[in-house]
Amino acid sequence: MAAPTLEVRNLRTHFFTRAGIVKAVDDVSFTVERGKVLGLVGESGSGKSVTGFSIIGLVDPPGRVTGGQILFQGRDLAKISEEEMRDLRGNRIAMIFQDPMMTLNPVLRIDTQMIETVQAHKKVSREEARQRARDTLGMVGIPSPDERLMAYPHQFSGGMRQRVAIAIALLHEPDLIVADEPTTALDVTIQGQILAEVQKLAQTTGTSLIWITHDLSVVAGLADDVAVMYAGRIVEKGPVSEVLDAPLHPYTAGLIGSVPSRNKRGEPLRQIPGMTPSLLNLPPGCAFRSRCPRAAEACMAEPGISEILPGRETRCFFPMNTPAEQAA
Amino acid sequence: MSATTTAPARAIDAGSPMMELRGVSRRFEKKLDFAGRIAKRLGAPVREEVVHAVDNVDLTIRKGEVVGLVGESGCGKSTLGRMVAGIMPPSDGTILRNGVDIRSLSHAAAKEMKLRTQMIFQDPYASLNPRMRVADIVGEAPLVHGITTRTGYEAYVDEQMRRAGLDPAFKRRYPHQFSGGQRQRIGIARALAVKPDFIVCDEAVAALDVSIQAQILNLFMRLRTELDLTYLFISHDLGVVEHLSDRVVIMYLGRVVEEAPTETVFSQPNHPYTQSLLASVPRIENRKRAFAVVKGEIPSPLNPPPGCHFHPRCPHAMERCKVEKPVLKEVAPGQRSACHLNDAA
Numbered sequence: 001m002a003a004p005t006l007e008v009r010n011l012r013t014h015f016f017t018r019a020g021i022v023k024a025v026d027d028v029s030f031t032v033e034r035g036k037v038l039g040l041v042g043e044s045g046s047g048k049s050v051t052g053f054s055i056i057g058l059v060d061p062p063g064r065v066t067g068g069q070i071l072f073q074g075r076d077l078a079k080i081s082e083e084e085m086r087d088l089r090g091n092r093i094a095m096i097f098q099d100p101m102m103t104l105n106p107v108l109r110i111d112t113q114m115i116e117t118v119q120a121h122k123k124v125s126r127e128e129a130r131q132r133a134r135d136t137l138g139m140v141g142i143p144s145p146d147e148r149l150m151a152y153p154h155q156f157s158g159g160m161r162q163r164v165a166i167a168i169a170l171l172h173e174p175d176l177i178v179a180d181e182p183t184t185a186l187d188v189t190i191q192g193q194i195l196a197e198v199q200k201l202a203q204t205t206g207t208s209l210i211w212i213t214h215d216l217s218v219v220a221g222l223a224d225d226v227a228v229m230y231a232g233r234i235v236e237k238g239p240v241s242e243v244l245d246a247p248l249h250p251y252t253a254g255l256i257g258s259v260p261s262r263n264k265r266g267e268p269l270r271q272i273p274g275m276t277p278s279l280l281n282l283p284p285g286c287a288f289r290s291r292c293p294r295a296a297e298a299c300m301a302e303p304g305i306s307e308i309l310p311g312r313e314t315r316c317f318f319p320m321n322t323p324a325e326q327a328a
Numbered sequence: 329m330s331a332t333t334t335a336p337a338r339a340i341d342a343g344s345p346m347m348e349l350r351g352v353s354r355r356f357e358k359k360l361d362f363a364g365r366i367a368k369r370l371g372a373p374v375r376e377e378v379v380h381a382v383d384n385v386d387l388t389i390r391k392g393e394v395v396g397l398v399g400e401s402g403c404g405k406s407t408l409g410r411m412v413a414g415i416m417p418p419s420d421g422t423i424l425r426n427g428v429d430i431r432s433l434s435h436a437a438a439k440e441m442k443l444r445t446q447m448i449f450q451d452p453y454a455s456l457n458p459r460m461r462v463a464d465i466v467g468e469a470p471l472v473h474g475i476t477t478r479t480g481y482e483a484y485v486d487e488q489m490r491r492a493g494l495d496p497a498f499k500r501r502y503p504h505q506f507s508g509g510q511r512q513r514i515g516i517a518r519a520l521a522v523k524p525d526f527i528v529c530d531e532a533v534a535a536l537d538v539s540i541q542a543q544i545l546n547l548f549m550r551l552r553t554e555l556d557l558t559y560l561f562i563s564h565d566l567g568v569v570e571h572l573s574d575r576v577v578i579m580y581l582g583r584v585v586e587e588a589p590t591e592t593v594f595s596q597p598n599h600p601y602t603q604s605l606l607a608s609v610p611r612i613e614n615r616k617r618a619f620a621v622v623k624g625e626i627p628s629p630l631n632p633p634p635g636c637h638f639h640p641r642c643p644h645a646m647e648r649c650k651v652e653k654p655v656l657k658e659v660a661p662g663q664r665s666a667c668h669l670n671d672a673a
């Protein structure tokens with residue numbers, strides 16, 4: 001079998017701040033196979049974006065990847081030159097941000113930006129590049145692409161800008177797209193349109209996707225696998241349906257339980273008490289301990305991540321919904 | 329409290345109208361920018377544009393109800409909420425509070441009425457004075473309005489903080505020393521400290537993580553029963569609105585398009601826009617499923633489509649929809665919808 005599109009092994013990305021070391025990403029491992037969608041979920045500050053930036057090699061000081069491997073089609077990205085990385089980025093690996101203006105240049109017309117992006121990695125004529133731009137705009141559901149090519153970003157709505165940013169990410173048919181909450185700021189009908197297009201793309205092009213979001217409902221509809229992050233670590237991962245139907249980690253269960261539609265209308269929502277800890281000076285032991293209904297003496301030690309069921313991993317001493325527990 | 333004579337009595341039958349909007353509209357004039365003014369002086373056909381942020385809305389909210397107000401950005405939810413809260417006057421129409429036109433109230437009575445309707449915002453940080461300690465943020469207004477006294481002040485503040493789930497031990501701290509969820513609790517404590525009976529929540533949990541959102545929603549529900557509150561709950565999140573509301577109002581480009589009891593809206597939506605909205609919401613129960621798609625973008629409120637505002641995106645649009653504005657009509661008990669389809673057959 002061919003190497004997976006992406007294999008992240010024991011990734012550590014830390015920020016060396018004046019106040020101390022922030023372990024934003026700590027011992028994170030996951031695999032994304034060709035044509036598959038991995039949903040990376042967690043609450044704010046859990047390390048999702050830093051994970052994404054680490055993969056595309058854009059962690060800025062005081063942050064640094066301090067350990068682990070990022071294998072892209074078998075090649076370790078930590079070991080390649082900055083020049084090789086630049087060539088991969090925007091070509092074989094693309095990133096989409098929550099704010100499309102991270103991708104778009106406000107003072108350039110859309111056609112200029114798209115043609116330049118095409119020609120940056122491919123020796124083609126301007127006309128061929130323009131044709132490619134037109135095609136990708138069509139792919140993300142932009143009507144009258146010729147007209148849109150002549151416009152500037154500020155002439156578009158937020159949803160349209162995000163589509164253009166997605167089209168730019170698709171220009172070179174990348175093998176991997178890292179999408180960091182690209183629909184979070186959009187209205188629900190516009191989000192629905194974009195999710196539908198992305199779904200189609202993943203099914204037809206073989207592109208692998210990492211879809212970062214805080215919204216479990218989006219992951220439910222879009223992803224094949226899900227990895228749940230808490231305080232810089234993955235606490236659970238596995239196939240979406242299995243994880244959402246029978247979570248192993250108490251935090252995953254808490255997240256699912258607090259989704260309003262999972263509760264009886266008008267009844268108090270199941271809630272996770274307390275709040276996420278600061279990543280600066282995390283106390284030893286399980287980071288979820290102070291909020292966990294299952295916490296016990298043993299949780300003063302740090303749980304490692306392990307495969308509890310086939311294809312299902314969790315970082316917990318007392319996982320839920322295991323066959324043993326369900327039998328009891 | 330002084331001068332309560334002309335204000336309606338506080339004890340009111342359960343279920344009596346607490347807030348009634350009759351033909352309420354709010355327009356904003358979009359002033360021309362510099363280039364526009366020059367162009368106009370040179371004879372170009374530019375004019376100041378008018379946004380009909382809220383267009384002829386009728387709405388009744390009864391005592392004890394939670395009314396959810398949903399719709400996509402720019403549809404006029406916040407503007408409607410501000411008018412209900414009495415912090416923005418309507419351009420047209422009448423707002424009755426407990427049956428009394430708020431414009432007819434004396435100055436003092438109007439002031440008291442304003443206290444009795446409080447608003448809670450999405451970004452608690454922006455609405456909290458960063459240089460004030462929590463104790464003063466919560467306690468200042470009640471002191472000024474004579475709801476508490478200098479001697480009772482500390483105890484009063486403690487009680488308000490505790491009720492909102494805050495530890496009074498932190499009352500000497502400043503807003504930036506709290507997390508987002510705690511800041512929202514400060515906003516809630518401040519609003520409740522002046523003893524309102526009506527609360528407008530404008531995207532009050534939108535900026536919070538799900539686990540914190542659940543905590544704050546639970547607080548809202550607990551306070552509702554404890555303090556006998558009535559809510560207008562504005563949110564773009566249908567899941568939140570479904571959970572909390574007794575009745576749901578759906579807006580599109582300034583107009584109410586549908587209004588019904590919560591169960592009805594979610595099980596038998598009448599208006600094509602409501603149907604589209606519901607179909608677009610990702611649900612945790614829907615696995616690896618094709619996302620439903622509503623075509624088209626949300627039109628600019630500066631230049632909304634004629635007739636039914638939704639017609640360019642509506643899968644059922646007819647000729648009539650392009651020219652004639654549909655009016656809200658009862659289509660089932662308690663359910664009103666503004667769609668020409670209801671006239672056919």
Ligand SMILES: Nc1ncnc2c1ncn2[C@@H]1O[C@H](COP(=O)(O)OP(=O)(O)O)[C@@H](O)[C@H]1O
Nearest residue numbers: 015022024043044045046047048049050051279
């Ligand atoms: N430039 C930085 N300096 C210090 N800490 C940072 C920096 N960028 C991110 N972090 C920290 O890394 C952690 C993870 O951040 P992030 O990946 O952005 O979270 P998420 O995307 O899940 O909301 C946070 O606790 C944040 O404070």
Ligand SMILES: Nc1ncnc2c1ncn2[C@@H]1O[C@H](COP(=O)(O)OP(=O)(O)O)[C@@H](O)[C@H]1O
Nearest residue numbers: 356379381400401402403404405406407408629
């Ligand atoms: N103070 C204002 N001045 C000018 N236009 C405004 C003002 N407030 C709101 N609007 C406009 O009115 C419309 C409705 O806005 P708003 O009530 O904030 O909608 P929502 O809360 O549903 O997103 C929008 O087009 C907005 O740009």
Ligand code: SF4
Nearest residue numbers: 286289292299316317
């Ligand atoms: S290791 Fe212990 S504290 Fe951590 S999640 Fe599992 S049961 Fe809870």
Ligand code: SF4
Nearest residue numbers: 636639642649667668
């Ligand atoms: S009035 Fe016409 S366009 Fe408007 S929602 Fe009804 S069918 Fe659609």
Ligand SMILES: [Mg+2]
Nearest residue numbers: 048049050180
């Ligand atoms: Mg992030």
Ligand SMILES: [Mg+2]
Nearest residue numbers: 405406407531
């Ligand atoms: Mg608003």
